[in-house]
Amino acid sequence: MALLSLSLPRSAVHSLPERRHVVMAGLVLGLFAVVLLSLGLGAVRIPVGDAVAVLAEGLGLSAAKSVPDQLRLVLLHIRLPRTLLAALAGAGLAVSGAALQGLFRNPLADPGLIGVSSGAALAAATTIVFGGMLFSGLPPELLPYLLPLGAFGGGLIAVLLAYRLASGHGQTDVATLLLAGVALNAIAGAGIGLLIFASDDQQLRDLNFWMLGSVAGANWSALLPALAFLVLPLLALPFLGRALNALLLGETEAAHLGFRVERAKKFILLLAALATGAAVALCGVIGFVGLVVPHLVRLVAGPDHRFLLPASALLGAALLLLADLLARTLVLPAELPIGIVTSCVGGPFFLWMLLRQRARGGGALC
Amino acid sequence: MLSADSVTLHLRGRPILEAVDLAVGAGEFLALVGPNGAGKSSLLRLMAGSLTPTSGRVRLDGQALDRHDPRTLACRRAVLPQSSLLNFPFTVREVVCLGRSPHRTGPARDRQVAEEAMALAEVLPLAERRYTELSGGERQRVELARVLAQIWPESSGEPEATQTRYLLLDEPTSSLDLRHQQTVMVVARRLAARGFGVLAVLHDLNLAARNADRLALLAPGQNGHGGHLVRQGRPEGVLEADLLSAVYETPVDLLPGQPGAPPVILPAQA
Numbered sequence: 001m002a003l004l005s006l007s008l009p010r011s012a013v014h015s016l017p018e019r020r021h022v023v024m025a026g027l028v029l030g031l032f033a034v035v036l037l038s039l040g041l042g043a044v045r046i047p048v049g050d051a052v053a054v055l056a057e058g059l060g061l062s063a064a065k066s067v068p069d070q071l072r073l074v075l076l077h078i079r080l081p082r083t084l085l086a087a088l089a090g091a092g093l094a095v096s097g098a099a100l101q102g103l104f105r106n107p108l109a110d111p112g113l114i115g116v117s118s119g120a121a122l123a124a125a126t127t128i129v130f131g132g133m134l135f136s137g138l139p140p141e142l143l144p145y146l147l148p149l150g151a152f153g154g155g156l157i158a159v160l161l162a163y164r165l166a167s168g169h170g171q172t173d174v175a176t177l178l179l180a181g182v183a184l185n186a187i188a189g190a191g192i193g194l195l196i197f198a199s200d201d202q203q204l205r206d207l208n209f210w211m212l213g214s215v216a217g218a219n220w221s222a223l224l225p226a227l228a229f230l231v232l233p234l235l236a237l238p239f240l241g242r243a244l245n246a247l248l249l250g251e252t253e254a255a256h257l258g259f260r261v262e263r264a265k266k267f268i269l270l271l272a273a274l275a276t277g278a279a280v281a282l283c284g285v286i287g288f289v290g291l292v293v294p295h296l297v298r299l300v301a302g303p304d305h306r307f308l309l310p311a312s313a314l315l316g317a318a319l320l321l322l323a324d325l326l327a328r329t330l331v332l333p334a335e336l337p338i339g340i341v342t343s344c345v346g347g348p349f350f351l352w353m354l355l356r357q358r359a360r361g362g363g364a365l366c
Numbered sequence: 367m368l369s370a371d372s373v374t375l376h377l378r379g380r381p382i383l384e385a386v387d388l389a390v391g392a393g394e395f396l397a398l399v400g401p402n403g404a405g406k407s408s409l410l411r412l413m414a415g416s417l418t419p420t421s422g423r424v425r426l427d428g429q430a431l432d433r434h435d436p437r438t439l440a441c442r443r444a445v446l447p448q449s450s451l452l453n454f455p456f457t458v459r460e461v462v463c464l465g466r467s468p469h470r471t472g473p474a475r476d477r478q479v480a481e482e483a484m485a486l487a488e489v490l491p492l493a494e495r496r497y498t499e500l501s502g503g504e505r506q507r508v509e510l511a512r513v514l515a516q517i518w519p520e521s522s523g524e525p526e527a528t529q530t531r532y533l534l535l536d537e538p539t540s541s542l543d544l545r546h547q548q549t550v551m552v553v554a555r556r557l558a559a560r561g562f563g564v565l566a567v568l569h570d571l572n573l574a575a576r577n578a579d580r581l582a583l584l585a586p587g588q589n590g591h592g593g594h595l596v597r598q599g600r601p602e603g604v605l606e607a608d609l610l611s612a613v614y615e616t617p618v619d620l621l622p623g624q625p626g627a628p629p630v631i632l633p634a635q636a
Contacts, residue, residue, distance in 0.1 A: 015494070016457065016460075102454075105451060105453065105454070107454075242467055245464055245467070246467055248451075248452055248453075248456070249451065249461075249464065250447065250450065250452075252416045253445075253447055253450075253451075255415075255416060255436070256414065256415075256416065256440060256443075256444065257464065257465070257467045257468055257516065258436045258437035258438075258439065258467065258468035260436055298454070298455070302455065302456065302457065302460065303454040303455060303456055304456070304460060
């Protein structure tokens with residue numbers, strides 16, 4: 001029942017979907033390989049066979065070989081939580097970057113650049129310094145939840161501020177968005193500076209990693225409370241892929257396509273703040289993952305969010321694991337903070353993106 | 367029937383439209399014409415539901431627009447925007463497939479509809495190109511294909527197949543050359559002939575007169591009043607030299623057209 005009875009060539013090649021299958025398979029395999037590397041490498045080397053044996057045992061399978069207790073301990077209590085944390089934080093930051101870029105219709109909207117990470121960091125730092133005092137009446141088993149909750153709240157306030165300032169009438173003013181990010185980063189920086197000034201030695205040590213970002217402190221007791229905060233956005237955001245695709249056309253157009261735009265926007269902002277907040281609560285401010293990862297995925301496989309969001313999660317996990325591997329092996333026996341590694345790569349990458357946009361004649365901000 | 371009943375619109379305290387009555391029915395191509403600032407695009411946005419009237423109602427089949435389920439509404443009403451904000455490198459095929467978002471007809475059917483819509487809008491050769499690399503005119507035709515895909519007739523088994531579908535076009539020919547202007551007009555006429563309701567804001571009076579079934583002429587308001595509808599009806603009833611000269615505030619000549627065609631409208635030589 002076509003309007004025009006045209007005989008269309010059936011040979012129309014759907015190259016993009018096929019390429020996406022290949023990319024997805026590559027990402028899954030790549031992540032798997034990096035996870036094994038991350039479990040095995042470090043001050044103590046754990047052979048892949050041993051690592052797999054311990055993990056299989058943990059899953060209730062009978063161990064094919066016996067593993068020395070020391071290796072088992074290092075694997076289960078140091079490497080495994082660290083690997084899980086780096087993978088989830090990388091995935092969370094990348095997915096929230098991809099979602100915010102879709103919502104703001106601009107590839108430069110990174111949670112770090114627009115101030116969401118700093119907002120979360122300021123709230124987290126406040127929780128570290130004053131949390132014990134303010135919430136002394138709280139049952140001790142709830143205390144580990146304070147940090148991710150606080151960071152989520154800070155990130156949410158920052159993202160709402162950025163959105164309020166930069167968006168109106170269904171359009172986003174990117175210059176305002178980035179300048180608002182500059183201001184939010186400065187305010188959060190000053191706030192954290194004040195907190196450092198006011199903190200005692202132990203708090204100072206705890207605060208130090210907010211400046212630099214690190215996954216070295218990973219342990220199960222800190223990781224488990226924040227897991228839900230990280231996993232929920234990872235699972236939920238891909239369901240907003242269709243809405244994000246439509247939002248790229250403009251908010252009015254998305255509404256004409258039948259999407260409940262205001263509701264979708266709220267979910268996207270909440271989930272992005274949740275993922276960023278949880279990542280910041282656990283490993284401090286790690287810049288540029290949310291900027292670089294979605295950009296790489298779009299370069300290879302296009303901007304369709306139904307693919308972009310899960311693919312960014314996988315690539316973000318793999319890249320942050322790699323960055324952590326570099327951070328802990330480059331200057332043995334010491335460790336570099338992981339935030340330094342990602343900024344060393346991400347900063348120049350950001351400049352390259354700006355140059356490329358200028359070369360296309362589009363100007364830096366559109 | 368898509369209808370505006372004595373609709374008034376104020377934006378930020380400024381009157382834009384006053385007491386406008388307008389209706390598009392099944393099988394009709396209605397063109398909104400009038401000078402700049404008469405509120406044509408605002409009226410189209412009211413009819414699309416992206417603006418809410420200050421007073422009065424816009425109804426689809428007797429029911430207020432905001433009482434319809436958004437997705438069901440999107441399956442039978444599409445709106446072509448004046449310009450697009452899209453600046454991410456989707457391929458043309460992907461953009462057109464976005465038009466299928468409200469439907470649950472499955473990927474195979476969606477791909478087929480997208481192909482047919484692209485063929486009709488003459489953008490099939492661009493299918494694998496990136497939207498961001500296209501010219502303004504090419505983008506406008508891709509957007510047309512997208513909104514066509516959105517309201518493409520379903521196979522006859524579907525429940526919505528019996529309901530009238532509507533296409534709203536906001537200056538669909540603004541960046542198109544002669545040939546593609548004609549393409550858009552042919553598409554609009556063909557849709558109307560198949561029972562669609564088509565409402566278009568058109569700047570070019572001659573294009574509107576030759577193609578639309580009915581014209582609605584809007585005039586800008588004066589002395590703090592909003593724009594209002596001066597006359598609507600068959601083209602020959604609306605196109606009168608005195609009326610157009612008054613509404614457009616410039617002398618207008620009507621030259622007799624080909625037999626059976628409406629007169630040609632020209633600004634009078636001073």
